[in-house]
Amino acid sequence: MPKRDFLSSDVKPAGESWVWVTSMGLGVGLTMIVFLLGMILWNGLEVFWPKPVVQLELRPGSTAGLNNAPVFGGEIVKSQIKAVQVRADADAGDEPPQREYQLFVGNKDIYGFGYKFIDHAEIAGESRPADVIVAERLEYGNAIFRPKELRLADGTVLPAAATAFDRTLAGLVRESNDRRAAIRRIERDEIGAINRQLEKIRLERRALENKGPLVSPADQRRLADFDAAVADLQARYEKLAAKARELRGLQSVNRIAYTTMDGAERTLPTGDLIDYYRPNQLTVLNKAGIFAHRFWKFLSDEPREANTEGGIFPAIFGTFVMTLLMSVAVTPFGVLAAIYLREYAKQGPFVRAVRIAVNNLAGVPSIVFGVFGLGFFVYVVGGTIDQLFYSLSLPTPTFGTGGVLWAALTLALMTVPVVIVATEESLSAVSRGTREGSLACGASKWQTIQRIVLPASLPGILTGLILAMARGAGEVAPLMLVGVVKLAPTLPLDSIYPFIHLERKFMHLGFHIYDLGFQSPDSEAAKPMVFATTFLLILLVVCLNLGAILIRNHLRKKYKTSTF
């Protein structure tokens, strides 16, 4: 009998050769997600990295420059192959592809635009002058210029070449930033407090007048008191306003004179400058410092200039508060509903129908929830609250208009199916043996649920909450109907009694993205902001989820069951 080779052909390899199809599904998904996140990350962070400023010398006779000047310059945003429009009759076959730059030229107050394309063919020379300054201003975006001199209030003129120039300019900018903060404090905090008192007096007076004809001496005395208080507040207001005016006047006493890249001479009050740097003198370390500084400013500042400049702090904060409120509203609601459905309701066709309905609720377009929120929460509930408790300030609505509370409740309604489904799953994962063990100890059904079943299913409930938060935080459409605004003057949480202002309108990162990207007057300027805001929205959702995941892992470790 011939010896059989164990690995010969009659033993077929038992490899599962089609496994790769399943792995490909995951692979494609992962690639797309990584690509998307990478793109957002790169584009969102690149905005904050300072770019060098080039000065371009144009070919003689070229008309491509600004104001017919032979030179101009700016930050190179993009270098690309020109999309040449080839006419059908032209012979374009052998022409080499033409390249073009997209430059950020800044100085929108002079040019009226911020970005400009320029053909390579028009450029004769390119240089990077070391003295160029990029300055962030209160208005019209960044200025890009070469400084000439500082004209100080006392008549001194400090040329840019002087050694004291940089120190003086930095000092002036710091001074004007401090002054701006002081003006803001006066106008927002102190005058704001006066306005609140005036409003309070107005409401009290109105309450008094609503009682009927004011004939009694006590009423007359109160009216006189009101008048006196109003006059007093008015006087204090005048004083503060005068102080703010004076400070504001000081902002424009020192001026900086400069030439733009195309040679035009201009001056600018130093009070308009927020920050400046010399992009062509920076080392990598300097750039990293400026990057961190600008990123921090973006996180912590309020938006300026129709949201295209400045930071997005109110939007981050609004999203955060709204998501937390939503979680607080959705969790008890969803968990209780799930407990009833799973533990108490008699399982039958009706409960099955309810369960299907709940699942389908998750598929209803979110705008429908927005319309419902507007119709029910805002107009019916909010309107009733206004009638009952805030009738004095009517017709100005307090709760009868969109606000962070109504937005949170609308989103809670939208995400409640997610929590119900997840909770039901985790409740049913608690084994029958464990429940029987508890009942055999003489526990009632509710005690069993409360002491054994719920703690054991907490990790699963948190999973549902994580999913709900991820969906809620990224939602925009319903919010537009129930309380999100382009620019909210105040935060929903601050140091003024009663600290949480649930009726206030708020800003939201998702809406901010929509607003910047599609409602902005200057789409080129808004584009980087859209990426940066998207990046932050994702970051915020990830952070909220990480928080919930950490809690969940802690609980899992505590209960250490194998059911999850």
Added chain:
Amino acid sequence: MSTATLPSTSRPTMTQNTTASAGAPALNPAYIQIKDFSFYYGAAKVLHGLSLDIPEQQVTAFIGPSGCGKSTLLRNLNRMNDLVDGIRHEGDILVNGHSIYDPLIEVIALRKRIGMVFQKSNPFPKSIYENVVYSLRVAGRNGKAELDEVVERSLRGAALWDEVKDRLNESAFGLSGGQMQRLCIARAIANRPEILLMDEPCSALDPIATAKVEELIHELKKEFTIVIVTHNMQQAARVSDRTAFFYLGKLIEYDVTTNIFQNPANAQTEAYVSGRFG
């Protein structure tokens, strides 16, 4: 609403037992009376008119092949089968002369007095300490001194104290299988029930852990009336005083254990205990 509870037995507690055993009253030979009891899951009749008396402070073993209804009967003794949909029963079960199906009896109060140990150990996702005192906590007894005392007494009673006394606040899931089952026994006796039901308590344990639990059953019967379901003939022979053999939902034979194993009256019983079928 007033709810009736089962009247307490007059039997002394264990501590009294050890000090004054001489004057102990006579034990009730029919402490649990099962009277012509039939039981249905939906349309299926799984118990056919069973009648037997279970004596106080003895170990009674239920044996029989799988599906013979012995676990179903056991789970009816503390009405654990109430949880199942579509059940129905005929006949009656009396504990100390009172029907457990009396509508005035609260099933929770009943279960406080009838402890149960399950086939698969089912500790709660809590610490060892909280597992043991669970039945006291749900009864609203939260006094620290009392709980501490109950934990020590119950764990000693379940022969687990020495192994876990240093880690009472650790998760119960860190115990071995045998320890978990003994923890479940400690939990079942913590509230000092009068009857202890054991549903194949050793089926998932190794021989050493099984020996420990069996030893424990010997100790526990000084205080509790024990009903145990087992598949293991030797175990039934070793631990029980009386044995009931069930087959296809019928009680075939019920007698003192030695008679069942050495001198069975019924041919089916003999075939089963000698291992010829089942």
